[in-house]
C-alpha cells in the first residue's frame with residue numbers, strides 16, 4: 001500500500017505492525033548514517049546538513065516539464081503532482097516561469113467538472129482529493145489568472161453534493177466517507193471563503209467518532225489511529241471551530257510518542273518512521289503548539305525539532321528530492337511532505353495565530369531556512385494570505 005491510499009484495516013482490534021527485521025534494518029541504516037556523521041570533521045558535517053536547494057529545484061522543475069505542455073499523460077493524480085511540485089518549489093522560495101505557470105492553470109481549468117470540483121484529469125469524475133490538490137496548486141501559483149480560474153459557486157454545489165447523512169463527506173459520487181474527505185472539503189471551503197453552517201453541520205460529530213482509544217484519529221469509526229488522518233481530523237476541527245470537543249490531552253500523548261529514535265515520525269504505533277510523517281505528524285504537533293500559543297502565549301515544544309530536521313536532512317534528503325527512508329527512492333509526494341515538515345519544524349508561532357511565524361531553530365546553515373507555511377492548509381503563508389484577501393474581496397463585491 002502507498003502512503004496516499006486509505007488503510008484497509010476495519011477494526012481497532014487489528015493493528016498493523018512492522019516486523020522486527022524491518023525495524024532492525026532501518027535502525028542499522030540510520031545509525032550508520034549518524035555514526036558516519038559523528039566521525040567526520042565539522043566542516044564536512046556542515047556539508048551533509050546542507051539543504052541541496054538547487055538540486056531539489058532542478059528535480060522539481062524537471063518533473064513539471066515532463067508532464068508536457070498539456071499535461072497529457074494518462075494518470076488520475078495529475079492535480080496532486082502539480083500540488084506536490086508547485087508547493088515544494090514555493091517552500092524553497094522559488095517560482096515557475098510564465099510558460100509552466102500558464103500550462104498548469106490551463107490544465108487545471110480543464111480538470112474542472114461542469115457541475116463543480118476537479119477530477120484527476122480532463123473529463124474525469126470530480127473528487128475531493130483532487131479538488132483540494134487543484135485549489136492548493138492555484139493558490140500557490142497566486143495572481144489573478146490562477147485565482148479567478150476557480151469556479152467557487154460550482155465548487156460549493158459540489159461540496160454540498162458530497163455531504164453525507166453521517167455528517168461527513170464522500171470523496172466522490174458514491175465514494176468512501178472518511179476523515180480525509182472531511183478535511184479536504186472543509187479546507188477547500190475555508191480557503192475559498194465559502195464555508196457555511198450547512199457544510200459544517202455534523203462534521204465535528206463524525207470526526208469525534210473517529211478519535212480512538214489511543215488518542216489519535218482514524219480514517220473511519222473503528223479503524224486504527226494514523227498520522228495522516230490525525231492531521232486531517234485536527235485541522236478540520238480547528239477550521240470549523242470545534243477543536244475543543246476532541247480529547248486533546250490524549251491526542252497530544254499519542255502524537256508525541258510517534259517520534260522515533262531515528263528522529264523522524266511513524267504514522268502509527270509499531271510501524272517504521274517515514275519522511276512524509278514529518279508533515280502529517282509534525283504539522284499536527286505544530287497545530288497544537290499554535291493552539292497553546294494562542295491561549296497561554298507560550299508554546300511548549302511537542303517534538304524534538306532538532307532530531308526531526310536531522311532525519312529529514314541526513315536520511316530522507318537525496319541529491320535532488322526526498323524519500324521515505326534510506327533504501328527507498330525519491331518521489332514528489334515525499335519531497336513535498338519532507339519539505340513541509342522541515343518548514344513546520346523551523347518556525348515558531350507567536351501568540352496571534354494569524355500572524356506570520358518567526359524563524360526558530362534551524363539545523364545546519366541558516367540558508368536552510370524555508371518559507372513558512374499556514375499549517376491548516378499546507379500552503380506557503382504569503383500565498384494563502386493573498387488568496388484570502390482575493391476571495392474575501394470577491395465575496396464583498
Ligand SMILES: CC(C)=CCC/C(C)=C/CC/C(C)=C/COP(=O)(O)OP(=O)(O)O
Pocket residue numbers: 001002003004005006007016129132180183184226227228229232266267268271272274280
Ligand atoms: C489531505 C489528504 C488526502 C491526506 C491523506 C492523509 C494520509 C497520508 C493518510 C494515510 C493513509 C494510510 C492509512 C496510509 C498507510 O499506509 P502504509 O500502511 O503504507 O504506511 P504506514 O506503515 O506508515 O502506516
Ligand SMILES: [Zn+2]
Pocket residue numbers: 003274275276277324334
Ligand atoms: Zn511516506
